[in-house]
Amino acid sequence: MTDLGLPEGIQACLFDLDGVVTKTAVVHAAAWKEMFDAFLRERDGPGYRPFDAVGEYAEYVDGRPRADGVRTFLAARGITLPDGGPDDPPAADTVHGLGNRKNALLLDRIRTGGVQAYDGTLRYIDAVRAAGMRTAVVSASANCRDVLRAVHAEDLFDVRIDGIVAAERGLPGKPRPDTFLAAARDLGVEAKRAAVFEDALAGMDAGRSGGFGYVVGLDRTGQTEALYAHGADIVVRDLAELGGTA
Structure with a gap:
C-alpha cells in the first residue's frame, strides 16, 4: 500500500x-469554550480563568465522549459536579447538563455556519x-x-x-x-x-x-x-x- x-x-x-x-473540530472547540467560559464566569466571577480552546481542549476534551470531556476538564480545575443523567437539561449544573449545554451550542453553530x-x-x-x-x-x-x-x-x-x-x-x-x-x-x-x-x-x-x-x-x-x-x-x-x- x-x-x-x-x-x-x-x-x-x-x-x-x-x-x-x-x-x-474548531467548531467543537468554540462551543466548548463558550459553554465553559459562561460556567466559570458564573462560578468564579469576573476574575475567572477562561477555558483555553487550544491547550486545554487538546489535553482534556478533544476526542473524548462528551461527559468524559466535562469530567476531565473540571477535574483539572479542581471542580466537582454531580454527574446527573444523559437527559439533564442544558441549564443543569451537572456533568451531563454542561455536556448537553455544549451540544446545543454546537448544533446552533453547525446550523448557522454549516459543515x-x-x-x-x-x-x-x-x-x-x-x-x-x-x-x-x-x-x-x-x-x-x-x-x-x-x-x-x-x-x-x-x-x-x-x-x-x-x-x-x-x-x-x-x-x-x-x-x-x-x-x-x-x-x-x-x-x-x-x-x-x-x-x-x-x-x-x-x-x-x-x-x-x-x-x-x-x-x-x-x-x-x-x-x-x-x-x-x-x-x-x-x-x-x-x-x-x-
Missing part, C-alpha cells in the same frame, strides 16, 4: 470524524476504497451520522461507531481503544491489519494501546510533537500528503 502511504498488510482504515473528515469536509480526506478515502480496503468512521460524537449526511459522506464508510453506538454497546470512549477495536471487528479485520487516522491526542492513545497496525496523526493545529508523543507513526497536515489522491 505504498502508494497510499500505508505499510503492507493493512486491510482497513478507521477514521475519526471531527478534524479528520470534517472541519468541525465542510476536508477534500484531501475525501479523495484519500475514495482511493483507499478503490484499492479494496474497507473503511469505518469512529467518533465520540452523537451527531456523527447527521454531520456525514451534511457533507454527503455517509456512503464512504462500511461501518459507523459513534457516540450513539458506543452507548448502546457500553463501549468506553477514547483514550480507551474499545471503539476502534469494535470498528475493526465489525469490518472483520484484526487490529494489526487496520490503520487509525486521528487528530486528537486521546485518539492517538487509543490507536497505540489498541495494537493497530499504523497510526496516522492529522496536525490541524500545530501539535505535531504531541501527536508523536501520544503514539503516532506518522503525522501529516492533510491526508493528500500520503498519496493516492492525484
